[in-house]
Amino acid sequence: MDASQVSQVTEMMYALRNPAGVPTYPIIFIGLGVLTFALHILFVQLMLGTSAITLYGAFNSNPYWRRLGAAMLEISKVSVSVAIVIGVAPLLFVQVIYDPHWYTSNVLSAKWVIAFIFILILAYWAMYFYYFQNGKNADKTVTPKSRWSMIVSLALMLVVGFIMHSLTTQILHPELWKEWYMQDGVLDYSGSQLHAYNPWRFAFFISMAIPVAGGMLVTYRRFKSVREDADHDYLNWAADLGKKWIKVGSVISAALYVGWMMNLPETAGDFATSFWGYAGGIAVIFYALWAMIRLKGEARFCSYMALPMALVIGLIVAISREMLRYGILNDFFHYDFMDYKVVMDWYSTGLFFLTFAIVGGSVLAYFLTIAWKTGQTVGVYTPSAAVDKMGTVAIWIMVLWMIQFFVIGFWIWAK
Amino acid sequence: MDLISLYPTWYEPAVGSGWVVALIATFHVLASHTSVGAALLFAYLSHKAYREDRDDLLDFVKKYGLFLLVFTYVAGSITGPGIWYSTTVASPNGIGALIHSFVWKWATEWVFFVIEVVGVYMIVYLVGRVDKKTHMKISVIFGIASLATMVIIVGILSFMMVPGKEIWFEEGGYLNGFYGTNTFIQTGMRMAFMFTMTAVVGGIVVAGIKDVAFKKEMARKLGWLGIISTLIGAAMLQWYLTSVPDQALLVMENRLPDYFVPSIVAVLAGTLAYFIITMLQPKTLVAGFAGFMTITILVAGLWPEETARESMRKPWVAGQYVYSNQVIGRDVPGMDIKSQLPTIEKVGILKAHPFTPDELKEVNDSNLIQTGEYIAMVYCSNCHSPSETGIRPLHRYFPDGVTQARMEKYVKGALTTGNIAYMPKMPMLDSEVKALSAFLVMNNEGGQPAVVAAIKQEVDARNRALAEKQAQDKVASLTLPQEVK
Numbered sequence A: 001m002d003a004s005q006v007s008q009v010t011e012m013m014y015a016l017r018n019p020a021g022v023p024t025y026p027i028i029f030i031g032l033g034v035l036t037f038a039l040h041i042l043f044v045q046l047m048l049g050t051s052a053i054t055l056y057g058a059f060n061s062n063p064y065w066r067r068l069g070a071a072m073l074e075i076s077k078v079s080v081s082v083a084i085v086i087g088v089a090p091l092l093f094v095q096v097i098y099d100p101h102w103y104t105s106n107v108l109s110a111k112w113v114i115a116f117i118f119i120l121i122l123a124y125w126a127m128y129f130y131y132f133q134n135g136k137n138a139d140k141t142v143t144p145k146s147r148w149s150m151i152v153s154l155a156l157m158l159v160v161g162f163i164m165h166s167l168t169t170q171i172l173h174p175e176l177w178k179e180w181y182m183q184d185g186v187l188d189y190s191g192s193q194l195h196a197y198n199p200w201r202f203a204f205f206i207s208m209a210i211p212v213a214g215g216m217l218v219t220y221r222r223f224k225s226v227r228e229d230a231d232h233d234y235l236n237w238a239a240d241l242g243k244k245w246i247k248v249g250s251v252i253s254a255a256l257y258v259g260w261m262m263n264l265p266e267t268a269g270d271f272a273t274s275f276w277g278y279a280g281g282i283a284v285i286f287y288a289l290w291a292m293i294r295l296k297g298e299a300r301f302c303s304y305m306a307l308p309m310a311l312v313i314g315l316i317v318a319i320s321r322e323m324l325r326y327g328i329l330n331d332f333f334h335y336d337f338m339d340y341k342v343v344m345d346w347y348s349t350g351l352f353f354l355t356f357a358i359v360g361g362s363v364l365a366y367f368l369t370i371a372w373k374t375g376q377t378v379g380v381y382t383p384s385a386a387v388d389k390m391g392t393v394a395i396w397i398m399v400l401w402m403i404q405f406f407v408i409g410f411w412i413w414a415k
Numbered sequence B: 001m002d003l004i005s006l007y008p009t010w011y012e013p014a015v016g017s018g019w020v021v022a023l024i025a026t027f028h029v030l031a032s033h034t035s036v037g038a039a040l041l042f043a044y045l046s047h048k049a050y051r052e053d054r055d056d057l058l059d060f061v062k063k064y065g066l067f068l069l070v071f072t073y074v075a076g077s078i079t080g081p082g083i084w085y086s087t088t089v090a091s092p093n094g095i096g097a098l099i100h101s102f103v104w105k106w107a108t109e110w111v112f113f114v115i116e117v118v119g120v121y122m123i124v125y126l127v128g129r130v131d132k133k134t135h136m137k138i139s140v141i142f143g144i145a146s147l148a149t150m151v152i153i154v155g156i157l158s159f160m161m162v163p164g165k166e167i168w169f170e171e172g173g174y175l176n177g178f179y180g181t182n183t184f185i186q187t188g189m190r191m192a193f194m195f196t197m198t199a200v201v202g203g204i205v206v207a208g209i210k211d212v213a214f215k216k217e218m219a220r221k222l223g224w225l226g227i228i229s230t231l232i233g234a235a236m237l238q239w240y241l242t243s244v245p246d247q248a249l250l251v252m253e254n255r256l257p258d259y260f261v262p263s264i265v266a267v268l269a270g271t272l273a274y275f276i277i278t279m280l281q282p283k284t285l286v287a288g289f290a291g292f293m294t295i296t297i298l299v300a301g302l303w304p305e306e307t308a309r310e311s312m313r314k315p316w317v318a319g320q321y322v323y324s325n326q327v328i329g330r331d332v333p334g335m336d337i338k339s340q341l342p343t344i345e346k347v348g349i350l351k352a353h354p355f356t357p358d359e360l361k362e363v364n365d366s367n368l369i370q371t372g373e374y375i376a377m378v379y380c381s382n383c384h385s386p387s388e389t390g391i392r393p394l395h396r397y398f399p400d401g402v403t404q405a406r407m408e409k410y411v412k413g414a415l416t417t418g419n420i421a422y423m424p425k426m427p428m429l430d431s432e433v434k435a436l437s438a439f440l441v442m443n444n445e446g447g448q449p450a451v452v453a454a455i456k457q458e459v460d461a462r463n464r465a466l467a468e469k470q471a472q473d474k475v476a477s478l479t480l481p482q483e484v485k
Helices: A003-015 A026-058 A063-097 A099-108 A110-134 A147-171 A174-181 A199-207 A209-224 A232-262 A275-294 A302-332 A346-375 A385-414 B017-052 B055-090 B092-125 B132-161 B174-178 B181-206 B212-241 B246-255 B260-280 B287-312 B341-347 B368-379 B404-415 B430-484
Strands: B316-318
Touching: A003 A099, A003 A174, A026 A063, A026 A147, A026 A199, A026 A209, A026 A302, A063 A099, A063 A110, A063 A209, A063 A232, A063 B055, A063 B092, A099 A110, A099 A147, A099 A174, A099 B055, A099 B092, A110 A147, A110 B017, A110 B055, A147 A174, A147 A199, A199 A209, A199 A232, A209 A232, A209 A275, A209 A302, A232 A275, A232 A302, A275 A302, A346 A385, A346 B092, A346 B132, A346 B174, A385 B132, A385 B174, A385 B181, B017 B055, B017 B092, B017 B132, B017 B181, B017 B287, B055 B092, B055 B132, B055 B181, B055 B212, B092 B132, B092 B174, B092 B316, B132 B174, B132 B181, B132 B316, B181 B212, B181 B260, B181 B287, B212 B260, B246 B287, B260 B287, B368 B430, B404 B430
Parallel strands: none
Antiparallel strands: none
């Protein structure tokens, strides 16, 4: 591309910006976007990995595999929900900062965007169908029914993952948008094509499901081992499997990461050999090394660190991914998200962070404490006075939030 | 260059992109409203179960919760972002306007959404695993979180119709855009109808209760909840209509389909009758009856209501400043937003649109129909499909045999001036008027096949001309060195 062509693309991207601007400094949206993407992709990978275990367990006659498959189905079911709900946040933030790119990419593949919604619903329902067919089996080692539905679920989840991958990849090619819109002299208003993809990048993010699921198995053993009815042979088997998956999976993912870096578009320049180009791959391989060193034997503390470590590694990868996007769009196409018009709104900015920290913090601390303790208790769990108090405080915080919402609202309305 | 923030167009010929949004939104409203109402119902039932030490109520909460988890939380949590996705491809500047004004409000809602999703799993799976007091506390938190998601989103929905306060146009500010009369009345109306939906959908679960006395008790509880909320909701609907702009009422009177009012009245009356019957005769409450009522509310109640709300906003799609065709049609000094109409009037829509291909930037004989179609896609297709079916098809608005001259007169006199109350002002250069008119006439006479064939001819002709020019250039480049020699 010559300078004049680049300049036209730059001008087009700036023209597409929303004239309403953004209500706080753009870097904050990028930061939150990266953080929430890391959380989202962790649960996506957890969902894929535990679904794969469920499926393998369903087709394996080994009773340990069968039990593990049934247990991981519970994780997978919840992980889909959490992945969806957390995925809303990066979806929101990318629209704020990269709206020219996200909206164009979406419109040019509109049918796939709509299909994404229905395929995801079908995938989730297929998983629930499998659960309802087998969830009530007291004996988790019997051959599960309707195994096809779990295959359908996993396959459809990969399809929605690919759609999202393609939409994200299309963002990186503003120079091709007009070519995709007009093909052979005819405008394509149908949005029926996915125009860009990078198999290495897609395979890398999917493959991370292996080490993440490994981290889940290590955590699972640690969490269940304190129960009075714990089967330690089975749990140790699961943890050993998990350790193997972390090590082997991290090596596979690192290899795919290298493949991704070797197949970047020319517009990425020398990103592959830059600091952030290396950082993502090194972080992934570091997970294998960490597991070799810190997960030896019982590893009572570090077993609980397996998933947080996966999150940290995912966060480094997410930063690399964001730096790649910035490198292409800013360094090559001169589109800098940092100069988005700011129409500062302190109230809504402050309200979000306070809600996030105080409401989210207090309620989720209470919820997760209850869930954690219940999972480790045989029979009915009755919280201690301190935990019970956490619940009362959380309720009051929620009530106060609602009161401020209406008090401020009526005050503004009456002014 | 004078470019404005217009994206490519997605054209869905069968039903129209607007109806795709409406279909997803309608389903989401059923799922989300039912869920929020049920969350508050669960808080009440769980509290009662704790006070009276009753297992049957918690068992009901578990069954209804599991039903909701599968049918409304799965589908609802996906169709929620699904509305973003569908509006992104159907109306990118409409959703962009909302996102850029209310990103923090959506982010705040997201916090409650996370609490809600974690909460629903706990409500369902911890029945019998934690003591009743703890379950009650979880239910109360879950109920408030669900309600918070609703009150936040209603403020944004209200902004779509009209910014909370008129002063928002001059001063901007999230609070002025969010809070207003419409916001509060709509919140009340939606809260009422959400309990109606909760009571109807809950009937599906009550139908499965084996214990006759308990079934009677729950049928009565849901019946009273449904009757009271339906009556309040109907009253709030009338009140709501006083809070919308006059323009919206004008559109409602003139543009809504004939079936709208009878359909809403019938579904309200039918819903009341359903609750009375099931209260008096709980044995009539079977899953099929409750399921039928759910579908009835979805098809005959929510669908007309959501499509009416969509239509009433015309010609705007968001905040009374973004037209339904994505053009910004009004200055908003408070947000430093400028109308894009002067730019289009100056350079024409073809040159102002960033995605106009180079071949179509100037209208000429070799691209007349294609540029006409392009303009129709940009300006018209969001509300009028240039196909046989779809949303308000264009061909229905013109008589057979309409001439080019007549069409040009209409386009210039009515569309470029903004003289039709519920349609955007659509500035065009004379050449663009000619192209759009030529397309409309052809679409009217021969439909899509004729348009496709004409565009193919234009493209072929352009390609031939290009090939000839390239050949001539090649000959020139071969002969030039000889001449130099």
